[in-house]
Amino acid sequence: MKKILSIGLVRGLVFQMIGTLIGALLVTAVRAAMGLSAFSARTFGFTEPAWVFGGFVGVLAFVYGTRVLDDWIAWARGEDTPEHREDEPGWRKYFSPSLDHKVIGIQYTVTSLLLLSVGGLFALIFRTELAASGLQFLSLKMYNTLMSLHGIIMIVSILLGIAGVMNYLVPLMIGAPDMAFPRLNAFSFWVAPPAAVLLLSSLALGGFDTGWTGYPPLSARAPLGMQMFFLGVWVAGWSSILGALNLIATVLRMRAKGMTAFRMPIFVWAAVATSLIALTATQLIGLSFQLVMFQRLFGMGFFDPAKGGNPILFQHLFWFYSHPAVYVFVLPGLGLISELLPVFVRKPLFGYRWVAMSSLGIALVGFLVWAHHMFTSGMNEYLRVPFMYSTLLVAVPTGVKFFSWVATLWEGKIELPTPMLFTLGAIVAFLMGGLSGPPNAIVATDLHLHDTYFIVGHFHDTMFGGYIFPFFAAIYYWFPKATGRRLNEKLGKWHFWLMTPSFLVLTMGMMRIGLLGMRRRIADYDPALGFDLTHTVLTVAAFLIAISVLIFFYNIYITLRKGEVVTGNVWNSRSPEWQVPSPMPAHNYDRPIEVVGEPYDYSLPDAPYVRFAE
Amino acid sequence: MRHVVIVALFVLTMTFLVYTGLNALNPLPTQAATQAVVVDRMFHLEFIAIAFLFSLITVPLVYSLIVFRRRPGDTGVGRHIEGNIKLELLWTIIPLITVIAFSYMGAQALGDTLRVDPQALQVKVTGFQWAWRFEYPDYGITSNALYLPVNRQVLLRLESPDVIHSFWVPEFRVKQDVVPGRETQLRITPTTIGEYTVRCAELCGVSHAYMRSPVVVVSQEDFDAWVAEKQEESTEATGPDAGRGQKLYETLGCKACHSVDGSEGVGPTWKGLFGSEVELDDGSVVVADEAFLAESIREPGAAIVAGFAEGTMPSYALEESQIADLIAFIESLK
Numbered sequence: 026m027k028k029i030l031s032i033g034l035v036r037g038l039v040f041q042m043i044g045t046l047i048g049a050l051l052v053t054a055v056r057a058a059m060g061l062s063a064f065s066a067r068t069f070g071f072t073e074p075a076w077v078f079g080g081f082v083g084v085l086a087f088v089y090g091t092r093v094l095d096d097w098i099a100w101a102r103g104e105d106t107p108e109h110r111e112d113e114p115g116w117r118k119y120f121s122p123s124l125d126h127k128v129i130g131i132q133y134t135v136t137s138l139l140l141l142s143v144g145g146l147f148a149l150i151f152r153t154e155l156a157a158s159g160l161q162f163l164s165l166k167m168y169n170t171l172m173s174l175h176g177i178i179m180i181v182s183i184l185l186g187i188a189g190v191m192n193y194l195v196p197l198m199i200g201a202p203d204m205a206f207p208r209l210n211a212f213s214f215w216v217a218p219p220a221a222v223l224l225l226s227s228l229a230l231g232g233f234d235t236g237w238t239g240y241p242p243l244s245a246r247a248p249l250g251m252q253m254f255f256l257g258v259w260v261a262g263w264s265s266i267l268g269a270l271n272l273i274a275t276v277l278r279m280r281a282k283g284m285t286a287f288r289m290p291i292f293v294w295a296a297v298a299t300s301l302i303a304l305t306a307t308q309l310i311g312l313s314f315q316l317v318m319f320q321r322l323f324g325m326g327f328f329d330p331a332k333g334g335n336p337i338l339f340q341h342l343f344w345f346y347s348h349p350a351v352y353v354f355v356l357p358g359l360g361l362i363s364e365l366l367p368v369f370v371r372k373p374l375f376g377y378r379w380v381a382m383s384s385l386g387i388a389l390v391g392f393l394v395w396a397h398h399m400f401t402s403g404m405n406e407y408l409r410v411p412f413m414y415s416t417l418l419v420a421v422p423t424g425v426k427f428f429s430w431v432a433t434l435w436e437g438k439i440e441l442p443t444p445m446l447f448t449l450g451a452i453v454a455f456l457m458g459g460l461s462g463p464p465n466a467i468v469a470t471d472l473h474l475h476d477t478y479f480i481v482g483h484f485h486d487t488m489f490g491g492y493i494f495p496f497f498a499a500i501y502y503w504f505p506k507a508t509g510r511r512l513n514e515k516l517g518k519w520h521f522w523l524m525t526p527s528f529l530v531l532t533m534g535m536m537r538i539g540l541l542g543m544r545r546r547i548a549d550y551d552p553a554l555g556f557d558l559t560h561t562v563l564t565v566a567a568f569l570i571a572i573s574v575l576i577f578f579y580n581i582y583i584t585l586r587k588g589e590v591v592t593g594n595v596w597n598s599r600s601p602e603w604q605v606p607s608p609m610p611a612h613n614y615d616r617p618i619e620v621v622g623e624p625y626d627y628s629l630p631d632a633p634y635v636r637f638a639e
Numbered sequence: 640m641r642h643v644v645i646v647a648l649f650v651l652t653m654t655f656l657v658y659t660g661l662n663a664l665n666p667l668p669t670q671a672a673t674q675a676v677v678v679d680r681m682f683h684l685e686f687i688a689i690a691f692l693f694s695l696i697t698v699p700l701v702y703s704l705i706v707f708r709r710r711p712g713d714t715g716v717g718r719h720i721e722g723n724i725k726l727e728l729l730w731t732i733i734p735l736i737t738v739i740a741f742s743y744m745g746a747q748a749l750g751d752t753l754r755v756d757p758q759a760l761q762v763k764v765t766g767f768q769w770a771w772r773f774e775y776p777d778y779g780i781t782s783n784a785l786y787l788p789v790n791r792q793v794l795l796r797l798e799s800p801d802v803i804h805s806f807w808v809p810e811f812r813v814k815q816d817v818v819p820g821r822e823t824q825l826r827i828t829p830t831t832i833g834e835y836t837v838r839c840a841e842l843c844g845v846s847h848a849y850m851r852s853p854v855v856v857v858s859q860e861d862f863d864a865w866v867a868e869k870q871e872e873s874t875e876a877t878g879p880d881a882g883r884g885q886k887l888y889e890t891l892g893c894k895a896c897h898s899v900d901g902s903e904g905v906g907p908t909w910k911g912l913f914g915s916e917v918e919l920d921d922g923s924v925v926v927a928d929e930a931f932l933a934e935s936i937r938e939p940g941a942a943i944v945a946g947f948a949e950g951t952m953p954s955y956a957l958e959e960s961q962i963a964d965l966i967a968f969i970e971s972l973k
């Protein structure tokens with residue numbers, strides 16, 4: 026028992042339960058003292074305010090319980106703590122707070138994969154429901170809850186996944202011993218699990234039926250689960266904001282000698298662009314959700330027309346984050362594509378500077394386009410035109426990336442191991458997403474497309490191309506660095522060749538029926554529309570994707586047990602992390618790095634990128 | 640250079656193939672309004688651009704994978720090209736001009752869909768959880784189906800008493816959200832006689848999937864006849880009528896939650912409800928008389944039946960006569 030309780034994660038979860046109970050009881054006691062109703066059968070015993078406050082206290086208790094705050098608490102007391110804390114050897118270190126960015130990176134990545142599986146499972150459930158018209162085995166309410174949870178769980182999973190990749194790679198790539206603020210880094214990770222627990226708890230607390238967008242007035246009337254969703258996202262936002270802050274500080278302050286801005290690996294540029302958005306925009310989604318929470322808890326009518334509120338205001342606040350957020354999701358992935366292509370083509374990234382600038386360009390323009398989600402919302406009509414211009418403008422820096430990738434491939438010596446396959450898959454998938462974007466941006470055609478399955482197809486293309494494919498590419502590529510073992514190529518190829526065609530069928534099918542009149546977010550569709558067959562095909566495709574991901578998990582399992590041991594520079598990369606043996610030692614480089622060349626001169630074998638100080 | 644020429648030829652061929660392929664698939668629903676014509680013209684311009692850009696990227700990509708693949712035994716490196724300022728400027732500036740052109744055309748097309756006909760027929764549309772109601776202020780009639788005369792612009796004035804909905808008939812293309820607390824508008828000029836369906840496009844709660852109503856486009860004569868018939872109906876409508884109540888029960892969606900045969904549902908069954916004693920969730924007991932039922936329908940949140948969740952039963956902006964019809968129907972279910 027004592028041994029189990031020494032694991033940070035377990036302690037955190039126990040504390041979260043106790044904290045939730047204490048918080049809820051506190052509110053209940055205050056309400057009883059004030060003569061308000063103390064319990065409610067409708068909201069699972071406690072009243073809604075009690076649940077919300079309980080949920081909040083539960084998160085604080087989780088974080089406290091994991092002991093990730095201990096150093097700070099000691100400092101506040103005036104005590105000193107050691108600069109480094111050595112991790113326990115073996116797997117146990119991953120379940121408790123660690124200050125090592127590589128451990129944290131893996132914690133993020135594994136949590137992300139777990140949530141990816143949960144979100145994917147939800148998708149399979151309601152995808153099966155949709156295989157034929159009529160209601161098969163889900164209720165309308167359950168469908169809506171699963172669909173909504175699928176959306177938000179995938180988003181959180183993606184945020185954690187990119188945090189994982191950035192955490193692991195950025196310090197290694199810039200030659201730093203760790204992130205700038207290791208304790209903040211650990212804290213950023215450890216607020217994420219309780220947020221995930223909150224999100225999932227909404228399933229047990231009445232669910233919610235608004236989609237991940239949570240538009241009021243619907244969300245102001247939805248069941249209690251809505252509040253757990255709001256609170257969960259609100260807490261997860263902290264993880265994102267603090268992680269971004271840390272990353273920017275790290276890149277600004279801790280680069281190796283000689284690593285000027287235009288000699289940084291291109292992924293670092295992407296990570297900075299992403300973090301700039303996450304640092305400045307995430308507040309808006311937290312705030313907009315908080316306002317609805319307060320509307321529900323305290324009757325403040327921010328978005329309630331009966332009280333002078335404005336439901337459209339919510340959409341502005343929400344999309345002011347949630348549009349840039351999609352670039353948070355995809356910029357790191359696009360950076361990974363640019364990072365990996367030169368390795369497997371053995372020539373420089375074409376137009377490195379322009380590609381770096383295009384990431385910043387996307388991040389910047391991305392802030393000016395949010396209202397393209399609101400072309401039919403009833404906002405001021407004349408606003409639609411400027412937002413169409415700004416949205417289409419994003420196509421320019423995005424195009425720059427595509428052209429550079431193709432030009433990078435041109436006259437190279439192309440090899441196709443699994444990471445490269447996934448990189449190419451990413452390009453194709455993102456191309457599909459990129460090409461299906463402008464019709465939504467052009468108001469006239471968006472009047473038809475908005476809120477249809479076309480949009481669903483479009484953003485699954487961008488998410489697969491901008492995140493899923495590059496994320497898998499990164500795992501196949503850096504797995505040897507993290508573990509000293511190389512993932513099985515044969516299984517990797519199975520994974521790729523099963524997933525890619527299924528995925529293309531899935532999203533193209535979605536777009537097709539969307540154009541023909543299939544709405545999004547519906548549990549059932551009119552058989553008269555004739556979509557049954559397509560939906561069956563889509564469901565089969567979804568299951569094939571799931572099988573391919575299972576193959577991937579099996580590959581990880583089998584490789585960790587008895588995979589090929591590789592300690593050297595597997596891919597013949599120029600990046601500094603591959604110049605030292607795998608797995609990476611605890612404090613990264615034992616000798617300082619100096620940058621002496623260009624990062625991607627693969628076609629000049631005698632011109633190294635980095636040198637170790639003697 | 641030879642490679643470039645080959646790729647350019649392939650790109651052109653591929654563009655042609657993709658565009659013809661897209662068209663052959665009949666990607667859009669039937670076109671049944673002047674606004675749809677405008678939107679579709681824009682769609683086709685976009686399809687051309689998509690076909691070209693798709694080919695422009697995939698053709699050199701696949702070509703490179705075949706021609707520039709590493710052959711067995713080859714240990715060389717790729718050609719050293721760091722970039723090309725002219726090319727990079729080119730592929731920044733040309734897309735820039737293209738997107739500005741498309742934005743301009745898109746704005747023109749949007750303007751065309753908004754063109755105002757001062758003679759437009761006005762219809763007040765109420766979207767509520769989970770059905771539509773249409774009022775014709777010029778004729779003093781109300782209907783659960785949207786009847787429209789062909790080739791005459793209609794101005795839909797959209798309102799919602801509860802949450803956000805969205806009015807969408809795919810054959811007309813254009814779409815507009817219905818927002819509580821304000822009126823939004825949509826102009827449509829149907830061009831083809833036929834039956835369509837308006838479906839709510841904005842997630843609006845549990846039964847969103849089923850929020851749909853018929854849209855019937857008829858000739859001017861048929862429209863006039865329908866109006867006359869409706870007007871007669873409403874003058875005839877003296878006193879509550881269980882038959883009309885049953886129709887409302889089906890068309891308004893009460894059916895989704897209330898059974899009439901005693902079976903369990905999301906809401907209490909209506910069988911034997913009239914005149915029975917109902918226990919409320921605050922413990923009190925009331926008799927389900929006319930006044931109580933009317934109140935329950937008008938303001939579902941006012942009294943909650945024990946064992947059922949508050950906030951499930953939607954509020955409908957019904958007229959008194961409709962409520963009376965519904966109660967007559969409930970009364971008939973002994």
Ligand SMILES: [Cu+2]
Nearest residue numbers: 348395397398
């Ligand atoms: Cu957006």
Ligand SMILES: [Cu+2]
Nearest residue numbers: 839841843847
């Ligand atoms: Cu709806």
